[in-house]
Amino acid sequence: DAEITQSPRHKITETGRQVTLACHQTWNHNNMFWYRQDLGHGLRLIHYSYGVQDTNKGEVSDGYSVSRSNTEDLPLTLESAASSQTSVYFCASSRDMSSYEQYFGPGTRLTVT
Amino acid sequence: LAKTTQPISMDSYEGQEVNITCSHNNIATNDYITWYQQFPSQGPRFIIQGYKTKVTNEVASLFIPADRKSSTLSLPRVSLSDTAVYYCLVGAKDPMDSSYKLIFGSGTRLLVRP
Numbered sequence: 001d002a003e004i005t006q007s008p009r010h011k012i013t014e015t016g017r018q019v020t021l022a023c024h025q026t027w028n029h030n031n032m033f034w035y036r037q038d039l040g041h042g043l044r045l046i047h048y049s050y051g052v053q054d055t056n057k058g059e060v061s062d063g064y065s066v067s068r069s070n071t072e073d074l075p076l077t078l079e080s081a082a083s084s085q086t087s088v089y090f091c092a093s094s095r096d097m098s099s100y101e102q103y104f105g106p107g108t109r110l111t112v113t
Numbered sequence: 114l115a116k117t118t119q120p121i122s123m124d125s126y127e128g129q130e131v132n133i134t135c136s137h138n139n140i141a142t143n144d145y146i147t148w149y150q151q152f153p154s155q156g157p158r159f160i161i162q163g164y165k166t167k168v169t170n171e172v173a174s175l176f177i178p179a180d181r182k183s184s185t186l187s188l189p190r191v192s193l194s195d196t197a198v199y200y201c202l203v204g205a206k207d208p209m210d211s212s213y214k215l216i217f218g219s220g221t222r223l224l225v226r227p
Contacts, residue, residue, distance in 0.1 A: 033215070035217075041219070043217040045215050058215075090156050100147040100162060100204050100215065101147065101162055104156030104157050105156055106155060106156055
């Protein structure tokens, strides 16, 4: 069965370190997304990609970067982790942008100390 | 950009119909309205999507009035397992730079009691 996976599921890191969260989907979807979820804020879009070599900034992109070298993967990098980036991160994919039926991964809980 | 507003929480009992309304006054012509369900420690799960009037699938119905400034998710005969947070999502394309800003509402926490 097709799926979307995230790793690690839990991560603790120190302020200032670079952290990369992995996202892998086997749906063969062109569109992939990264969100963060904090208490009281619902989900907020960080970055998204329409396809290979395409990346775009979302609502809360400062301090984050992504790259898309193939269809299946969209890793999220925190260049220099900050305590404000402690959150739960969700990756999602969708077939096309005219439909917002997104398939979400299980999430990565990141703690920055 | 369309901002969404939902009730923070709702209570219901098993077997009842539950209606959750989302307001999106600035919805754009091409925007779709999508609802997601989220259980603790899981990613959101797609429930239903619509553009106008009424859409029904095996788990829910979505009612959208003609002006599209709001939408109502209807869950028939809820069970305990429907206890979750429900999010309204409106797709929005920023006219300034053509970027997509997918706006999730803050979610409605539904508690279904026995």
